Amino acid sequence: MLADEKVREFLKSVCTSSPTPGGGSVAALCGALSASLSAMVCNLTIGKDKYKDVRKEMERVLADSSRLVERLTELIDEDAEAYESVIASLRLPKETDEEKEKRMEAMQSAFRRAIAVPYEVMELSLEAMRLAHTVARKGNEGAVSDSGSGAMMAFAALHAASMNVRINLKEIMDKEFMEDVEGKLRKMEEEADILRSDVIMEVESKL
Amino acid sequence: MLADEKVREFLKSVCTSSPTPGGGSVAALCGALSASLSAMVCNLTIGKDKYKDVRKEMERVLADSSRLVERLTELIDEDAEAYESVIASLRLPKETDEEKEKRMEAMQSAFRRAIAVPYEVMELSLEAMRLAHTVARKGNEGAVSDSGSGAMMAFAALHAASMNVRINLKEIMDKEFMEDVEGKLRKMEEEADILRSDVIMEVESKL
Numbered sequence: 001m002l003a004d005e006k007v008r009e010f011l012k013s014v015c016t017s018s019p020t021p022g023g024g025s026v027a028a029l030c031g032a033l034s035a036s037l038s039a040m041v042c043n044l045t046i047g048k049d050k051y052k053d054v055r056k057e058m059e060r061v062l063a064d065s066s067r068l069v070e071r072l073t074e075l076i077d078e079d080a081e082a083y084e085s086v087i088a089s090l091r092l093p094k095e096t097d098e099e100k101e102k103r104m105e106a107m108q109s110a111f112r113r114a115i116a117v118p119y120e121v122m123e124l125s126l127e128a129m130r131l132a133h134t135v136a137r138k139g140n141e142g143a144v145s146d147s148g149s150g151a152m153m154a155f156a157a158l159h160a161a162s163m164n165v166r167i168n169l170k171e172i173m174d175k176e177f178m179e180d181v182e183g184k185l186r187k188m189e190e191e192a193d194i195l196r197s198d199v200i201m202e203v204e205s206k207l
Numbered sequence: 208m209l210a211d212e213k214v215r216e217f218l219k220s221v222c223t224s225s226p227t228p229g230g231g232s233v234a235a236l237c238g239a240l241s242a243s244l245s246a247m248v249c250n251l252t253i254g255k256d257k258y259k260d261v262r263k264e265m266e267r268v269l270a271d272s273s274r275l276v277e278r279l280t281e282l283i284d285e286d287a288e289a290y291e292s293v294i295a296s297l298r299l300p301k302e303t304d305e306e307k308e309k310r311m312e313a314m315q316s317a318f319r320r321a322i323a324v325p326y327e328v329m330e331l332s333l334e335a336m337r338l339a340h341t342v343a344r345k346g347n348e349g350a351v352s353d354s355g356s357g358a359m360m361a362f363a364a365l366h367a368a369s370m371n372v373r374i375n376l377k378e379i380m381d382k383e384f385m386e387d388v389e390g391k392l393r394k395m396e397e398e399a400d401i402l403r404s405d406v407i408m409e410v411e412s413k414l
Contacts, residue, residue, distance in 0.1 A: 003215040007236065007283070010214050011276055014243035017250035023356030026240050029214065030360060033233050036221035043224035069218055076214070145374040149230030149367035153237060156363030160356035166414045167352040207373045 002080060003073045019087075024079035024118050024164040028072050031125040031157035034132060035068035037150030041135040041143045054138045061131050061139075068124050068131070072157075075124075079117045079164075085110040086168075111171045115181065118164035125161060126188050128154035129195045136202045148203035151196060158192045209287060210280045226294075231286035231325050231371040235279050238332040238364035241339060242275035244357030248342040248350045261345045268338050268346075275331050275338070279364075282328055286371075289324045292317040293375075314378070321375040322388065328368035333395050335361035336402045343409045355410035358403060365399045 002010060002021055010029075014021055042062035045051045051058070089106040093099045132151035139147055162185050172178050209217060209228055217236075221228055249269035252258045258265070296313040300306045339358035346354055369392050379385050 004213050006211050006213055007217050008210040008280055011239055011243045011280065014240065015246040015250070015273070015276065017247070019247075019251065019350070019353075022247060022350070023244055023353040026244060026356055026360065030237060030240065030363070032218055033221065033237065036218045037230055037233060039222040040224065040226075040229060043222065044226065066222070069222065073215055073218065143226070143229070145367075145370040146226075146230040148370040149233055152363040152366045152370075153233065156237070156359040159359045160352075163352040163355040163359075163410055163414065170414065203370055207370065207377065 002076050020080035020083050021076065022080075022083065023160055024083065024114075024121070025076045027118060027125075027157045027160035027164060028075035028079055028121045030153050030160065031121055031128055032069050032072035032076070034125065034128040034150045034153035034157060035065040035072065037146050037153065038128065038131045038135050039065040039069065041139040041147050041150070044140040044143050045135070045138075048140065051138075051140065057134070057138060061134055064127070065131055068128055072121065072124055072128075075117060075121055079114075079121070082110070082114040082117045086114050107171070108173060111168050114168045115165050115172070118161040118168075119181070119184075121161035122158050122165065122185070122188050125154045125158040126192060126195075129158070129192055129199070133195055133199050133202070136199050136206075141206050144203050144206040148199060151199040151203075155192055155196050158188065162189060209283045227287035227290050228283065229287075229290065230367055231290065231321075231328070232283045234325060234332075234364045234367035234371060235282035235286055235328045237360050237367065238328055238335055239276050239279035239283070241332065241335040241357045241360035241364060242272040242279065244353050244360065245335065245338045245342050246272040246276065248346040248354050248357070251347040251350045252342070252345075255347065258345075258347065264341070264345060268341055271334070272338055275335050279328065279331055279335075282324060282331075286321075286324045286328070289317070289321040293321050315380060318375050318378045322372050322379070325368040325371035325375075326388070326391075329365050329372065329392070329395050332361045332365035332368060333399060333402075336365070336399055336406070340402055340406050340409070343406050343413075348413050351410050351413040355406055358406040358410075362399055362403050365395065369396060 042058045045058045089110040092103040094103050136147035249265045252265045296317040299310040301310050343354035376385055
């Protein structure tokens with residue numbers, strides 16, 4: 001599994017001409033880095049007398065962050081697997097009409113999977129941005145640069161994942177599905193933009 | 208070394224209440240992820256007949272990206288070391304006047320180091336954004352979402368590193384130095400904003 005590679009090996013795996021791991025796996029990792037930073041800020045807040053009023057909230061954020069780290073780590077591999085299914089479907093035989101139809105069906109199903117994975121990365125990265133926003137506002141002020149860094153990581157993860165949804169969305173023949181997804185992407189990007197401004201204002205007021 | 212940890216272990220190391228590795232190390236890793244994606248796009252471009260006119264340029268970008276991956280990987284650890292020196296300086300004895308002066312000098316020197324490391328991460332991330340811009344414009348179009356993802360990673364790395372410079376800059380007593388650095392940060396952030404818009408336009412036109 002990619003998450004079991006050493007950091008420097010993972011970076012090397014990205015560099016090679018093999019298309020996996022690529023932008024989708026990197027987006028998932030970047031989302032996981034964001035949630036890890038929020039978890040760290042929670043751990044630097046919980047138990048400190050100055051922050052006793054937000055203890056319960058920080059415990060909830062910690063639990064949510066930990067769940068996000070775990071799932072986003074799985075998605076590093078799932079993105080690579082989804083893309084490999086796309087490649088496999090493209091290589092299916094296409095001589096007879098029956099083969100052509102089978103190949104087309106396999107391709108559509110593989111592309112839908114290659115959309116579903118970065119789409120989930122977007123949803124979880126948006127959640128990670130909300131958690132980073134909470135820890136920037138209420139968590140340990142000495143770690144506010146970590147909260148802000150976490151928000152930036154989730155912002156990048158969301159946008160990188162969005163590009164990976166869109167490049168695969170082009171291949172989908174169901175126009176209604178395409179438009180539905182496109183609308184949802186735009187909504188998530190809008191919320192992410194607002195959250196980024198809010199977190200930056202919060203961090204700058206404390207720096 | 209942090210770069211020798213498995214990806215999932217590195218994420219766990221971030222989560223703990225130990226302040227290192229924190230936002231600074233994550234920023235360096237995120238910059239390295241950006242340069243890795245640009246290197247991948249170069250490797251998916253070089254040798255392809257369709258892109259023979261840009262071969263030389265892609266080879267240069269590949270060499271630059273590889274250098275950035277290497278240096279940014281070192282900076283993951285250097286950021287943690289710099290922060291640990293800050294902690295060590297804060298723990299120095301401060302009973303006598305002589306001890307106080309020694310402690311102050313050690314702190315100023317430790318904070319300058321804790322500024323220099325994320326400052327270098329910012330410079331290299333800006334360079335990584337320029338490389339991502341080039342591969343988005345001239346590299347393999349089938350990998351344009353990877354070029355765009357790389358640009359987003361470098362953008363987040365630059366901003367996260369910037370927050371880490373600023374939180375340490377507050378502790379510097381030399382006001383001239385502070386203002387000089389602050390001016391340079393703002394310039395880099397402005398260039399990063401322009402590059403991000405340019406890359407997003409480029410990617411969207413090809414998606």
